[in-house]
Each structure stands twice: as C-alpha cells, then as structure tokens.
Amino acid sequence: MSVRGKIINFLDLKRNRRIIRDSRSGSLKRYAIGSVLVLFGIVIAVNLLVGLLLRDFQLDWTATQVTAISPETEKVLSELPVDVQIFGLFEKPDNVQNSIYQFFIPMLERYEAASNGKLTVKYVDPDTAPSLIAGLDPAGMTTLSKDTFVIKAGERLSVIDPYDCMAYDSIEYSANNRLVIVGNRIEMVFTGEISYLTSGDLQKVYFMKGHQEFGNSYVASILKYQGYDCFDLYLDESGEIPEDCDLLVLNLPQQDITETEAAILSDYLKSGGRWIVVCDFISVNEPMDHINDLIGTMGVSLTTDLILEYSPEHLFSPDDNKYARGIVSSEYAEMFGVYYAAVGRSRNVRINDAANESVSVRPIITSSALATINPYGVIDENQTSQGMYNYAVRATSSTPDSVGDIVVLGTGYLSGDEFLSGIGAGEENARFFGNIILSMTGRQNATPIPPKAIPSYVFTSSPSVSQQTLWSVILIAIIPFLFISAGIIVYYRRRHQ
Amino acid sequence: MIAYYKRELFSYFRSPIGWIALALYAIISGFYFSSWIPNGGIDLSGEATFLSGILFMIVPIITMRLFSEEKRTGTDVLMYTSPSNLAGIVIAKYFAALSLFLIMNVVFGIHMIIVVYFGGRVDAVTIGSFLALILLGSLFIAIGTLASAATENQMVAAMVSFTALLLSQFIYVFSAQFRSLTVSLLSALNVFGIGSESIANAGAGVEKAINWLDPYAHLDELFIGIIKLQPIVFCVMADIFLVFITYRLIEKRRWSQKA
Numbered sequence: 001m002s003v004r005g006k007i008i009n010f011l012d013l014k015r016n017r018r019i020i021r022d023s024r025s026g027s028l029k030r031y032a033i034g035s036v037l038v039l040f041g042i043v044i045a046v047n048l049l050v051g052l053l054l055r056d057f058q059l060d061w062t063a064t065q066v067t068a069i070s071p072e073t074e075k076v077l078s079e080l081p082v083d084v085q086i087f088g089l090f091e092k093p094d095n096v097q098n099s100i101y102q103f104f105i106p107m108l109e110r111y112e113a114a115s116n117g118k119l120t121v122k123y124v125d126p127d128t129a130p131s132l133i134a135g136l137d138p139a140g141m142t143t144l145s146k147d148t149f150v151i152k153a154g155e156r157l158s159v160i161d162p163y164d165c166m167a168y169d170s171i172e173y174s175a176n177n178r179l180v181i182v183g184n185r186i187e188m189v190f191t192g193e194i195s196y197l198t199s200g201d202l203q204k205v206y207f208m209k210g211h212q213e214f215g216n217s218y219v220a221s222i223l224k225y226q227g228y229d230c231f232d233l234y235l236d237e238s239g240e241i242p243e244d245c246d247l248l249v250l251n252l253p254q255q256d257i258t259e260t261e262a263a264i265l266s267d268y269l270k271s272g273g274r275w276i277v278v279c280d281f282i283s284v285n286e287p288m289d290h291i292n293d294l295i296g297t298m299g300v301s302l303t304t305d306l307i308l309e310y311s312p313e314h315l316f317s318p319d320d321n322k323y324a325r326g327i328v329s330s331e332y333a334e335m336f337g338v339y340y341a342a343v344g345r346s347r348n349v350r351i352n353d354a355a356n357e358s359v360s361v362r363p364i365i366t367s368s369a370l371a372t373i374n375p376y377g378v379i380d381e382n383q384t385s386q387g388m389y390n391y392a393v394r395a396t397s398s399t400p401d402s403v404g405d406i407v408v409l410g411t412g413y414l415s416g417d418e419f420l421s422g423i424g425a426g427e428e429n430a431r432f433f434g435n436i437i438l439s440m441t442g443r444q445n446a447t448p449i450p451p452k453a454i455p456s457y458v459f460t461s462s463p464s465v466s467q468q469t470l471w472s473v474i475l476i477a478i479i480p481f482l483f484i485s486a487g488i489i490v491y492y493r494r495r496h497q
Numbered sequence: 498m499i500a501y502y503k504r505e506l507f508s509y510f511r512s513p514i515g516w517i518a519l520a521l522y523a524i525i526s527g528f529y530f531s532s533w534i535p536n537g538g539i540d541l542s543g544e545a546t547f548l549s550g551i552l553f554m555i556v557p558i559i560t561m562r563l564f565s566e567e568k569r570t571g572t573d574v575l576m577y578t579s580p581s582n583l584a585g586i587v588i589a590k591y592f593a594a595l596s597l598f599l600i601m602n603v604v605f606g607i608h609m610i611i612v613v614y615f616g617g618r619v620d621a622v623t624i625g626s627f628l629a630l631i632l633l634g635s636l637f638i639a640i641g642t643l644a645s646a647a648t649e650n651q652m653v654a655a656m657v658s659f660t661a662l663l664l665s666q667f668i669y670v671f672s673a674q675f676r677s678l679t680v681s682l683l684s685a686l687n688v689f690g691i692g693s694e695s696i697a698n699a700g701a702g703v704e705k706a707i708n709w710l711d712p713y714a715h716l717d718e719l720f721i722g723i724i725k726l727q728p729i730v731f732c733v734m735a736d737i738f739l740v741f742i743t744y745r746l747i748e749k750r751r752w753s754q755k756a
Contacts, residue, residue, distance in 0.1 A: 028749070029749070032745045032748070032749060035741075035745065036741065036742060036745060039737075039738055039741050040738065043734040043735070043737070043738050046730060046734055047727070047730060047731055047734060050726055050727050050730045051727050054726045054727070055727075057725065057726050058723055058724060058725045058726075059723075059724040060722070060723055060724075061620075061621035061622055061624070061625045061722040061723070061724055062622055062721060062722040062723060067723055102721050106718060106721075106723055129697075455618060455620065456538070456618070457538040457539060457540045457617055457618045458537050458538035458617070459537055459538050459612075459615040459616050459617045460615075460616030460617075461615055461616045462537045462615065463534060463615055468531075468534045468535055471531065471534060471611060472527075472531035472534070475523070475526075475527030475528075475530060475531055475604075475607075475608075476524060476527045476528050476531055479523045479527065479604065479607075480519075480520040480521075480523045480524045480527070481520075483516045483517075483519040483520035483523060484516060484517070484520045486510075486516050487513040487515075487516025487517055487520070488513070490510065490511060490512065490513065490516065491512070491513045494511065494512070
C-alpha cells in the first residue's frame with residue numbers, strides 16, 4: 001500500500017473509532033438523561049400519590065395531641081349547615097415549630113379534613129391581598145388586623161386573636177408580669193365560634209360595663225361555645241335593658257351601680273329578668289349599697305366580710321385561709337356533677353332572715369362548718385364566728401306573671417379572666433359558671449371541650465451548680481477532646497507507618 | 498458492596514476527618530445542651546431543631562472526600578474496573594457517610610440519658626424530632642455525595658455542598674422572590690388580558706412549586722411530633738434520586754475514559 005493510502009487508511013480508522021465512540025457516548029448520554037428524567041417523574045408521581053391518598057394518615061405524638069379533635073368538634077363539623085371559611089391573616093410560616101402557630105396550623109388541617117369540604121382554611125397576608133380582606137367585611141363592622149384568624153360563615157364574621165386561645169400561668173403573670181403558656185384552648189374557641197356563627201337564634205347575654213369591671217373574655221368564649229351571643233351594656237348611658245336580653249351579668253365591678261341603674265334593674269327583675277352579680281375582695285372591699293338594696297329585695301346581701309376557711313381538707317394551702325375548695329350544694333352537685341369549686345378572697349353572701357314568701361333562696365357554694373367571717377382586714381383570732389357561710393347563692397322570686405332570678409357570687413374565681421386563664425381549677429370553674437348560666441336560661445349542657453395542657457420539661461431533680469459545671473465540662477470539653485486526641489493519634493500513626 | 502461500605506466507613510476513622518466531624522458535632526450539641534441545664538429543664542426536640550440548622554457546616558466535612566479523593570489520587574480506576582457493580586459502590590459510599598452521621602448522633606442519645614437521669618422529659622416528640630434530624634441529614638448527605646462526585650477537588654466539593662445546603666435554608670425567600678418576579682413579568686407582558694387574580698394565582702403556584710423543594714418545610718411538623726408519611730417519602734425518594742444522579746455521573750466518567 002502506498003504511503004498516501006496508509007495515511008488515508010489511518011485517518012479512516014481514527015474517524016471510524018471516533019464515530020464509534022461518539023455514537024456510543026451519544027447513546028449512553030441519551031440513556032443516562034432519559035433514566036434520570038424517568039426517575040424524576042417517578043419521584044414526583046410517588047410524592048403526589050402519597051400526598052393525595054395518604055393525606056389523612058398521621059400519628060400525633062405531640063404530648064397535647066395538638067391535631068386531635070374531640071367528638072364534640074367532629075359533630076359540629078360534620079353537621080355544618082353552611083360553608084365556613086377560616087382565614088389566617090398572615091403568611092403561613094415555613095417553620096411552625098418556632099412559633100405560636102404550631103398549635104393552630106396542624107389542628108386547622110384536621111378541622112378541614114373532618115368537615116367533608118364544608119370548611120376551608122386559607123392563609124392570606126393582608127398586606128399583599130387588601131381586596132380579599134376588604135371583601136371579608138364589606139360593611140366594615142370589624143377591625144381585621146394582621147396575625148389574627150377570621151372565621152366567616154355566610155354574612156357572620158368572627159375574629160380570633162391567637163394569644164386569646166392560649167392558657168397562661170396565672171401565678172407567673174401575677175408575680176412577674178410574664179406570660180408563660182401552659183396550655184391551649186384552641187379547639188374550644190374555634191369550635192365555639194363555628195357553632196356560634198352557624199347557629200340560628202342565639203340567646204343573648206349582656207355584660208354590664210361602666211363600673212371598672214375586670215375582664216370576662218374567657219367567660220364570653222365559653223358562653224359562645226354554649227350558644228350565647230355576648231354583648232356589652234352601658235346601662236347608665238342606654239337607659240334601658242334590651243328586650244332580647246336573656247341574662248344580665250355584672251362581673252367584678254370596682255364601683256357600685258348608680259341609682260338610675262338600680263331602678264332599671266329593679267323593674268327588670270320584677271318583670272322576670274335574670275341577673276348574675278359577682279363581687280369579691282380582689283376587685284374592691286367597698287360595700288355596694290345600691291347593689292345590696294337591689295338584691296336585698298330578693299333576700300340576699302353581699303357583705304363586707306371575708307370568709308376564712310379552717311377545715312384542713314378544704315384548704316389548698318394550710319398557710320392561707322383565704323383560698324379554699326368551696327362545697328357545691330347537693331342540688332347543684334347533682335345537676336352539674338361537680339362537688340367542689342375553687343374559691344378565694346370571697347365575700348360572705350348572706351341569706352337574709354327577712355326574705356319574703358315569694359322568694360326562694362338557696363346556696364350554691366358554701367364553706368365548711370369550720371369557716372369564719374371577718375370584716376375585711378380584721379382577723380377573728382378566737383374564731384367566734386365559726387360556721388358555714390355562702391360563697392354563692394341563687395334567689396328566685398315568683399310573681400303571678402314572672403320569675404325573677406338572680407345569682408350572687410362573692411368570689412371572682414368562677415368568672416374573672418385572671419383566675420380562669422390557668423389550666424385545671426380555672427377551667428373547671430369556668431365550666432361551673434357556664435353551667436349556672438345554662439340552668440338559669442333553661443338550655444341543655446353542651447359538652448365542654450377541655451383545654452390541652454402543654455407538658456413541662458422541667459427536671460424533677462434539678463442538678464446542682466457543681467453538677468451543671470461537671471456535665472458542661474464533660475459535654476463541651478472532655479468528649480470532643482477525646483475525639484480530637486484519637487484523630488491526632490491516628491494521623492501520626494499513619495504518617496509514621 | 499459490603500466490603501466497600503466497611504472500607505469507606507473505617508477510612509473515616511483512619512484519617513482525622515471522621516474524628517474532627519465527631520468532635521465538632523459533640524462541641525456544638527454539647528454547648529446547646531449545657532446552656533439549657535441551668536434553666537432547670539430542656540426540650541430535646543428544640544435541640545434537634547437547632548442541630549438541623551447547623552448541618553450545612555457538618556455534612557460537607559463528611560462528604561467532601563467520598564469521590565473527589567478517589568479522582569485526585571487516581572484510585573478511581575480501581576473503582577471503574579472493580580468486579581463490583583458501580584451502583585453498589587456509590588450506594589456503599591453513601592451509606593458509609595450516613596453511618597458516620599448516625600454515629601455522630603450518639604451524643605444526642607447521651608443527652609437523652611442525662612435528661613432522664615435528672616428527671617426530665619423524653620417523650621415521643623423527642624423521638625419524632627430525632628427522626629426528622631436523621632431524615633434531613635440523609636438528604637443533605639446525598640447532596641454532599643453528588644457534589645463530591647461532580648469534582649475532583651475536595652475543597653471545591655465541600656464549598657459546593659456547603660453553598661447548596663446553606664441556600665436550602667432560604668428556599669422560602671427565593672420562592673417569594675420568584676413569585677414577585679412572575680407576577681411582575683406577567684403583569685408587564687399581559688398581552689392576553691389575564692386578570693390580576695389569575696396572575697396572583699400563577700405567582701402563588703410558582704412559589705408553591707419552589708417551596709415543594711424545601712426539606713425544612715416538609716419536615717416541619719415532624720419536628721413537633723406529628724408523624725406523616727409524606728415527609729418521610731419525600732426524603733427517601735429525594736435520597737434515591739440524588740444517589741442515582743451520582744451513579745450516573747460516575748458511570749459517565751467511566752465511559753468517557755479515553756480508549
């Protein structure tokens with residue numbers, strides 16, 4: 001073969017080899033890319049399938065069963081008469097575990113799942129969707145602010161502040177003015193609001209205002225759950241009690257009612273009105289003359305005597321007689337299934353001897369027979385006044401046309417926000433107060449949804465300072481030092497091998 | 498494959514890399530734990546959450562030398578010509594790195610024992626958050642393995658995986674930016690008269706699609722003790738996908754050797 005021929009042959013071989021390699025690598029490349037794309041498709045498909053088919057499968061290992069909903073809530077959600085929309089007016093956070101929303105978002109997903117499509121949950125930043133927000137409340141009846149929840153059912157609207165759904169340590173708040181979350185009432189609040197918004201005619205409770213009353217938002221939320229519409233009433237300004245008022249409540253006023261108010265209330269009670277008066281020594285230790293004149297007609301007096309309990313089994317702490325377990329009378333114990341109620345700094349509510357025949361007065365909560373009464377600030381050292389006294393009393397006065405009904409509470413432990421915000425006794429007391437209202441208005445008990453306590457991670461046997469130092473040294477210094485030493489030894493051994 | 502797995506795992510302990518990673522992880526987790534002891538209690542799920550935030554520093558140390566070291570020293574030829582399946586080798590290296598990560602988390606177990614000793618609470622939430630930490634770690638190790646296979650330089654591999662893992666913590670920021678960008682573009686180029694609500698929905702769709710890639714968002718509820726199947730499936734499938742891409746990359750390299 002000539003040189004030219006050999007060169008051409010060589011070039012042809014090289015070209016053929018390149019063609020072979022190129023076609024081989026080309027087909028491998030296509031195969032690789034194709035297989036990656038196919039696997040990507042499978043990954044997406046599997047994720048979508050799992051998301052669709054097994055969406056409801058979950059194990060709630062949270063200590064408070066944060067996503068679990070009670071049978072009561074399931075019943076409400078399964079029987080929704082209208083569509084309900086819940087809007088979270090904030091950008092849904094990516095990391096819920098560092099925010100208060102870790103208690104809300106998983107639970108609301110369960111609400112949505114349990115409602116058979118009747119309830120939807122959306123998260124909308126009001127800054128980016130002002131038109132949607134305006135559409136929620138066209139009439140501008142409510143202030144819709146960021147970081148709140150809005151529940152809408154038809155034309156009715158309700159706004160919920162997340163922080164109002166939590167239960168706080170009342171002792172920490174009183175002592176150090178710090179809000180420490182110890183539980184959540186989210187389910188009760190949300191289910192209560194949904195029931196309230198989707199109910200037909202609601203009974204109406206009016207809370208009297210204008211006397212520097214303490215807060216009653218906790219009681220109001222319980223009443224909403226039980227199917228009551230709650231309003232504020234400035235009686236002195238309005239001059240009348242609304243005709244649709246089913247119950248009037250004066251909750252922990254710090255000053256007496258006026259003469260005008262007393263006159264209006266007198267007519268109200270004579271025409272069969274229902275009134276709850278709560279006044280203890282936390283709010284004020286003044287005699288409430290106008291209130292007393294009014295309730296005196298029903299055979300009841302709110303005294304300025306402080307009840308001190310001396311029965312050891314009824315005291316929370318032997319060092320403080322002002323706080324006790326009040327005994328629920330047999331009539332109400334049978335009705336409510338509760339035998340004791342926490343009370344504190346209570347006025348003695350006296351049943352007057354001169355009660356007339358048309359008035360029936362019964363105690364609701366009493367002390368033991370070992371309690372004493374003391375004019376506030378004066379201790380009865382010799383316990384000469386030892387006996388059984390009333391923390392709460394109910395009086396009904398019947399005329400031919402109507403039955404006036406009053407409940408007088410000498411303790412704020414059943415209705416004041418400060419006492420009810422804690423888990424445990426506070427929640428039971430709030431339920432008790434709700435039951436009193438139910439019995440006055442003739443409604444059926446709604447099974448209450450208990451709040452969920454957050455577990456405590458506090459050590460039961462706290463380490464001493466020396467133990468803390470020891471463990472810190474072990475964890476931060478000794479263990480890492482051992483690892484580093486091993487690494488250095490290994491490095492030098494290999495280097496000198 | 499088992500032989501490669503053992504070789505790779507023991508090689509971590511025959512060099513300073515494994516010991517340094519163990520020491521670093523122990524210092525950081527020990528520091529967090531010790532800072533809570535004086536408070537009289539600790540929620541270990543919080544520690545798991547904290548550790549998930551520092552994985553972007555730890556994982557590159559573990560994975561940087563998996564494949565890039567082989568390439569640098571020239572021992573990758575042995576890998577290509579080994580009688581073992583190349584896929585098996587890739588899987589073995591991945592599991593060796595994952596095993597080292599699991600060994601590092603023994604300190605978390607020590608913390609649990611200390612908490613129980615002091616009468617604290619170790620509950621199912623702690624276990625759930627630990628599971629989330631392991632799943633996140635496995636995903637990040639898969640990313641690190643891929644970065645190691647993509648380059649022959651250990652430092653480059655470390656930097657690439659460091660950057661990728663750091664950026665994964667800010668996916669929600671990028672998704673919001675992309676949403677704004679999409680809405681702005683569609684509004685500016687609105688030749689079909691699409692309504693503003695549709696444009697907003699398109700933007701939200703883009704944001705949702707990008708957020709789907711965020712591992713922290715998927716594992717969020719796992720960290721607070723709500724065990725769902727979807728996050729576990731997401732992590733496992735993502736691991737498989739990333740390891741498969743690594744395998745394809747190594748295989749491509751094998752077949753592109755000059756004849």
